[in-house]
Amino acid sequence: MKAIVFREGSKWAVEDVEKPQVGPGEALLRVIQTGVCGTDEHLLHGGFIAKFPLIPGHEMVGEVVELGEGAEGAAVGDNVVVDNTVLCGECNACREGRDLFCERFGSLGCNMPGGFAEYVVVRASKLYPIGALDPDIAVFAEPTACAVHGVDVLDLAPASDVLIFGAGPTGLILSQLLKTAGAARVTVAAPTQSKLDVATALGADHTVQISRDNPAAATAALREIAPNGFDAVIEATGSTAVLEMAVPLTRTGGTVLVYGLAGEDATASLKPYEIFSRELTIRGSFAQAHCIGRALFALQTGRVRTEGLITSKVALGEFDRAIANLHDSSEIKTIVVSN
Numbered sequence: 001m002k003a004i005v006f007r008e009g010s011k012w013a014v015e016d017v018e019k020p021q022v023g024p025g026e027a028l029l030r031v032i033q034t035g036v037c038g039t040d041e042h043l044l045h046g047g048f049i050a051k052f053p054l055i056p057g058h059e060m061v062g063e064v065v066e067l068g069e070g071a072e073g074a075a076v077g078d079n080v081v082v083d084n085t086v087l088c089g090e091c092n093a094c095r096e097g098r099d100l101f102c103e104r105f106g107s108l109g110c111n112m113p114g115g116f117a118e119y120v121v122v123r124a125s126k127l128y129p130i131g132a133l134d135p136d137i138a139v140f141a142e143p144t145a146c147a148v149h150g151v152d153v154l155d156l157a158p159a160s161d162v163l164i165f166g167a168g169p170t171g172l173i174l175s176q177l178l179k180t181a182g183a184a185r186v187t188v189a190a191p192t193q194s195k196l197d198v199a200t201a202l203g204a205d206h207t208v209q210i211s212r213d214n215p216a217a218a219t220a221a222l223r224e225i226a227p228n229g230f231d232a233v234i235e236a237t238g239s240t241a242v243l244e245m246a247v248p249l250t251r252t253g254g255t256v257l258v259y260g261l262a263g264e265d266a267t268a269s270l271k272p273y274e275i276f277s278r279e280l281t282i283r284g285s286f287a288q289a290h291c292i293g294r295a296l297f298a299l300q301t302g303r304v305r306t307e308g309l310i311t312s313k314v315a316l317g318e319f320d321r322a323i324a325n326l327h328d329s330s331e332i333k334t335i336v337v338s339n
């Protein structure tokens with residue numbers, strides 16, 4: 001079968017690889033399509049939890065074409081989304097119920113074969129049948145699940161005032177989910193006007209355009225919206241400059257959520273006295289465990305809408321375009337169509 005393969009040294013190619021075989025409890029999926037995410041580029045350069053050679057793609061929708069012995073969770077012919085996490089269930093973290101921090105944390109498309117391929121094998125217990133849901137909506141199940149986990153971590157009080165930095169797929173999904181989870185008002189700040197327009201169309205109350213080179217210049221406009229600061233500020237860009245401006249924009253007693261993926265060695269400078277004297281909370285949210293079911297429900301009920309999010313579809317052989325689109329500010333989500 002054809003698959004994208006990442007190799008050491010930031011190299012990738014479309015390769016002919018062996019079609020995977022199902023074992024007991026596993027399912028073979030004919031991949032329909034898989035979302036491309038900024039994490040994929042970090043993985044290409046050896047970041048996050050990359051393990052080479054790697055077939056990337058962690059946001060997949062597929063059709064079950066074969067089930068291994070004893071496999072339960074879906075039937076042959078079902079369209080499904082996949083919980084791409086593989087948790088060992090036996091390490092200390094798993095045994096203590098903190099399995100997101102599994103010491104052998106596996107993630108299809110990050111350190112195990114993922115969806116940028118014609119076929120993928122997954123644990124059948126990790127399948128979520130989507131019924132007649134459009135694969136163009138279902139393909140957002142994984143990023144929505146990560147957002148669900150972020151909202152869990154944020155633990156918002158009812159009627160909160162929330163600011164989100166970033167209007168990529170994540171920011172646009174979070175902006176909607178937060179409204180079902182306690183936010184009375186959501187402000188989205190990002191550099192690209194066309195993405196802010198999508199944020200508005202999907203229900204954001206305020207949008208503020210920020211400069212990529214000088215994000216702090218937008219502080220005054222954000223202060224105007226919330227003179228005493230926001231109850232929660234979500235950094236969903238991965239920019240350390242944005243994280244630095246997020247802290248002073250947080251209301252006394254409020255929370256900063258670090259959601260964007262910064263470089264492993266990146267540092268930001270925060271004032272400890274400010275965190276101390278204003279009793280700020282800084283939290284992180286990096287992935288998800290057990291959130292796919294709720295994410296799918298939010299997509300099925302329309303509480304999270306995805307109109308306008310898919311801006312490109314490419315074939316496996318056009319993966320260079322998928323990578324290039326990650327740097328094109330007019331693109332929101334690129335989908336790789338496998339079959």
Ligand SMILES: [Zn+2]
Pocket residue numbers: 037038039058059143
């Ligand atoms: Zn992702």
Ligand SMILES: [Zn+2]
Pocket residue numbers: 087088089090091092093094095099101102103104105
């Ligand atoms: Zn474990």
